[in-house]
Structure formats: C-alpha cells, structure tokens
Amino acid sequence: MAREKTTLNPFNAVADSNRRQLIELLARGEYTVTEVVQELDWSQPQVSKHLSVLKQVNLVLERKEGRKRIYCLNSVALKPIHNWIMQFEQYWIGNLNSLGHYLNEIQKNED
Amino acid sequence: MAREKTTLNPFNAVADSNRRQLIELLARGEYTVTEVVQELDWSQPQVSKHLSVLKQVNLVLERKEGRKRIYCLNSVALKPIHNWIMQFEQYWIGNLNSLGHYLNEIQKNED
DNA sequence: TTGACATATTCCCATATAGGAATATATTGA
C-alpha cells in the first residue's frame, strides 16, 4: 500500500504545509487564483492544484465570476480536526500549567 | 518532489488514520508493543513501524523494561496542531451556533 | 549456552504524490 490520499479527508489535505499556508490566506477573505499566485508567489498550476485538493475535501468554496474563480475557506470542514484534537486537550493542561500542577499536587496530598 | 515526510511534524504523522487510532489508544495509558498488537489486531512490524514514526515526531515516549518497551502518548506534541486549528475556531462558531447566528442577524438589522 | 520471547529492521512493491513544463479549456472584448 501507499499513503492515504490527500483528498481522503482534512487530516491528509492539511498535512502539506503549503496547503496550510493557503488555508491561512483564504481565511482572510475571498481570493482569485491570480491573487493567490501574487500573494504566495507560487506558480499558477501549483495554486490550482492545491485548491483542487482543498476543494475535494470541502475545505474551500468556489464561485465563478466571468473568467475568474473566487475561492474562500470553508472553515467548518476543519471541525473534524478540531474535534479530534480537542479530546487530548485535557492531557496537556495538567502537564504544562505549573499552577494547575501545583494545585493538583496539593489536592493529592489532602486525600 | 514528493509528499512531505510523515516524520516531518505532527501534522504529517497524524494524517494516517491508523496512527490516529494508535494515538487514541496510547492516550489511555501505557502499552507494550505486544499489547498494542492484541488491542488493535495489527501485525507486530506494523505496530513497531507506526510507533517509530510517532517516536520521531515526539508523539510517543518510550521506556525500556526488560525485553519489553513501554509506550505512552506525549500529548504535548499535539499542541502545534491544536494551536493551528484554534485560529479558525472563531469562524465556525458564528456559522454553526444558531443562537449566535440569530443574534448576529439582529445586530445587523439594528444598523 | 541455548531456546523462547519481545521488538526492530530490511527488502520488496504498488501507489500516490508535488512540482515544473507544456498544453487545454473557458471567457471576454474588439
């Protein structure tokens, strides 16, 4: 077997750092392919291809206007990642917050 | 070029659904390779290889005990994903929360 | 030392990229 397809789900689509950068850009508003090309200094096919991957996992919305296509982030499609990562949030709160850690220790000693 | 290495960062390591499942298991405590094999019903090399990837991005901690190796989740290594995803949380709160949406509409009409 | 157990590593292969270059498609305006 090979790796899972990048178009399988947001986890795979977002693994690529260029696509994360593109997502961050599109979070700021609507962009034309040409505008993305100018903003990120990528080649035009590179932009179109990355947008295509994001479109296939519903991470971007596409709108036609004349010969232009306008893209924007569909942030809701990031929720699966959010939901998955949130189940681990509890684990590092106790580990990193020194006050919390201190309080936990006190509580332990009170038992 | 090819895809980014799975061992480049947690984003790439976590893209694989099997590794996400393994992470969920290890969040529940300490596991031996053999115990993971039994729990997930994977082959032993498969488990060792996936653990190796997770180890290289610091997502698991490894401890030796006799001929056994005991692994557990290093949840803090998930924080980069958490941090990245949190910057988009604001966008779907307004979109999904119907009360929030309702209030936003009211506010609009007041202008 | 030897055998059994626990784990890691190597070898192999089908598969899927990402990016560059070239080209195709679609739309507009003259």
Added chain:
DNA sequence: TCAATATATTCCTATATGGGAATATGTCAA
C-alpha cells in the same frame, strides 16, 4: 473571428510511503 486573459489539466519524474514477509537484534530464564 481572433487575441488576450484566467484557470485547469496533462505529462513527466523523483520521492516517500504502508504493509507483508523474512530476518535481525536484544533479553530473559533454565
């Protein structure tokens, strides 16, 4: 119709998988 603009697609290649099978490494116990 034709040229220009905007975007998508195809072709190519180097690279990196993930899993199975086989094997190597390490450690214990008798």
